[in-house]
Amino acid sequence: MLKNEREEWELPGGRLEKGEDPENCLIREIEEETRLYIQSEKLLDCWRYEILPQKEVLIITYGCNLIGSGIGLQISSEHKDARWVDVKKIVSWPMPQGYRDSIWAWAEVLRGNYDAAF
Secondary structure (H helix, E strand, C coil), X not given: CEECCCCCEECCCCCCXXXXXXXXXXXXXXXXXXXXXXXXXXXXXXXXXXXXXXXXXXXXXXXXEEEEXXXXXXXXXXXXXXXXXXXXXXHHCCCCHHHHHHHHHHHHHHCCCHHHHC
């Protein structure tokens, strides 16, 4: 989880570059923001979030697997903090509910309860 300037926790990600598909954007953004290398596994959810009054972003979440890290977790200047967290402990963390729902859905998939998550 990454902490943004609004004091909210969020998943890494960002805007598409011209001609880029969402999964490649995700892989690139996670590498840029954390120096972690991932493989996208499954589309989990898609939702809108108003980050500021009159400013919405479209959030698309994917379940991913960590495939490596060149130098370990290192955050970019876009965030204030980064943490590995137990999914059970994010209940009270300040974050949009959509992130929480996606994290729990992916945890269910990883536990083998694929049908229960969707």
